[in-house]
Amino acid sequence: MLSLRGFWRRHRRKLYVTAGVLGSGYLLYKLYNAHRQRLADLDTELEHERDRNEELIKAQMQAHFENIQRIADTTTLPHAIHYLNSRIAEELDLSHLTDKLMQAKGQSTSAEKLELWDRLKILSFTRMVLSLWAMTILSLYIRVQVNILGRHLYIDTARGLGSSLLIEDADLIHRDDQQKFLASSDYLSRSGMPALISNIQAAATEVLKGKQLRDSFNATVLHATIMQILDKFMSTGDPHHWVNYLMPELELATAFSNDNTLLPDVNKFEQLMAETRAVISSAEFGSVADIALRAVVDTVIEDMGVQPGGVQLAKVLARVARMGPTVLEESSKFIQIILNVPEVERFFTLIYSSMQIS
Numbered sequence: 261m262l263s264l265r266g267f268w269r270r271h272r273r274k275l276y277v278t279a280g281v282l283g284s285g286y287l288l289y290k291l292y293n294a295h296r297q298r299l300a301d302l303d304t305e306l307e308h309e310r311d312r313n314e315e316l317i318k319a320q321m322q323a324h325f326e327n328i329q330r331i332a333d334t335t336t337l338p339h340a341i342h343y344l345n346s347r348i349a350e351e352l353d354l355s356h357l358t359d360k361l362m363q364a365k366g367q368s369t370s371a372e373k374l375e376l377w378d379r380l381k382i383l384s385f386t387r388m389v390l391s392l393w394a395m396t397i398l399s400l401y402i403r404v405q406v407n408i409l410g411r412h413l414y415i416d417t418a419r420g421l422g423s424s425l426l427i428e429d430a431d432l433i434h435r436d437d438q439q440k441f442l443a444s445s446d447y448l449s450r451s452g453m454p455a456l457i458s459n460i461q462a463a464a465t466e467v468l469k470g471k472q473l474r475d476s477f478n479a480t481v482l483h484a485t486i487m488q489i490l491d492k493f494m495s496t497g498d499p500h501h502w503v504n505y506l507m508p509e510l511e512l513a514t515a516f517s518n519d520n521t522l523l524p525d526v527n528k529f530e531q532l533m534a535e536t537r538a539v540i541s542s543a544e545f546g547s548v549a550d551i552a553l554r555a556v557v558d559t560v561i562e563d564m565g566v567q568p569g570g571v572q573l574a575k576v577l578a579r580v581a582r583m584g585p586t587v588l589e590e591s592s593k594f595i596q597i598i599l600n601v602p603e604v605e606r607f608f609t610l611i612y613s614s615m616q617i618s
Contacts, residue, residue: 332406332442337399337595340445344394345588347449351457352387354380354581377473377574384577385468386461387584389489392556392594393460394448395587399595400549400604401506402445404539407611408532409438437529444507444533452505459501463492471573478570483561490553500541507537539611548607552598559597560587 357380361373448456467488477485494502503509539545563586564579587594598604 329406332402336442337402340398341591343446343449347453354383382464384581385464388580390460391584391587395591396553396556404536408535440529441532448506456505460493463489466492473574475573476570477573477576479561479566482566486557503541548603551603552601555597555601556594
């Protein structure tokens with residue numbers, strides 16, 4: 261007992277110091293552990309906040325996209341098709357030929373009548389092929405525009421909400437640029453029409469030159485004739501010559517550098533147009549357009565109701581002439597057929613998914 265008391269007296273100070281050190285160490289450990297837990301909780305909260313923010317951005321992007329899609333479907337596309345219809349009617353009015361043929365009964369020579377019939381044959385097919393080609397390509401073109409514009413609207417939304425998905429050097433797109441970009445879909449009807457008509461008429465002339473008015477035409481022959489005109493037109497000249505009917509070329513000549521990247525001084529509208537040209541000039545778009553055109557031609561042939569046994573070409577021409585305006589007047593039906601083509605759906609799903617920047 262005395263030994264224990266002696267030990268305490270001799271080492272009391274050391275024991276107090278040791279106890280103090282141990283207590284302080286434990287207290288510091290508890291404080292550090294609590295601080296580390298608070299940091300972990302804060303990181304978790306920030307992560308949840310980022311997740312909520314990203315979901316909000318995606319919802320905002322979807323709302324922007326659906327809004328611009330609605331505008332395109334209800335305003336831009338119907339306006340473009342209506343304008344297209346009126347321009348084709350102006351440029352390819354066949355009434356003067358039919359009137360002359362009616363007046364020529366019993367008056368004109370056989371050679372004069374044959375010349376009138378030949379012109380009617382070529383122009384009837386020209387108008388029908390022009391109408392179905394322009395309606396198909398224009399509807400796909402506007403759909404590409406909507407998807408590209410949707411991507412830029414998504415970037416703007418991300419910028420506004422401070423998303424981690426933000427592309428730092430993205431410029432905000434002004435509403436005027438949006439409207440100007442969508443309004444560019446009128447370029448075909450406004451500026452590209454004369455050259456387009458000339459080239460399709462040349463293709464029709466080449467394909468039809470060996471076909472006589474008394475030749476028998478059934479659905480198969482008619483289908484093959486239309487596709488031959490389309491193939492001849494699309495394969496003439498530069499592989500992407502038809503793109504210049506849809507949009508101006510000169511404005512985009514200096515948009516890209518040698519390594520195919522956009523130059524820094526290109527404005528937002530030019531960037532949108534350059535991206536659109538890049539998409540519609542791609543092999544993927546060309547393949548989708550070809551499939552969509554075939555689907556439209558299939559429907560046109562079915563709607564024309566040509567007898568399986570065939571009738572003389574002269575009797576088919578009236579239906580061919582009527583089908584051009586019909587394709588444009590009933591464009592909503594044909595556009596829905598185009599959008600329901602699996603390859604078209606996959607193409608635009610791919611474009612849309614590319615907007616999901618990660």
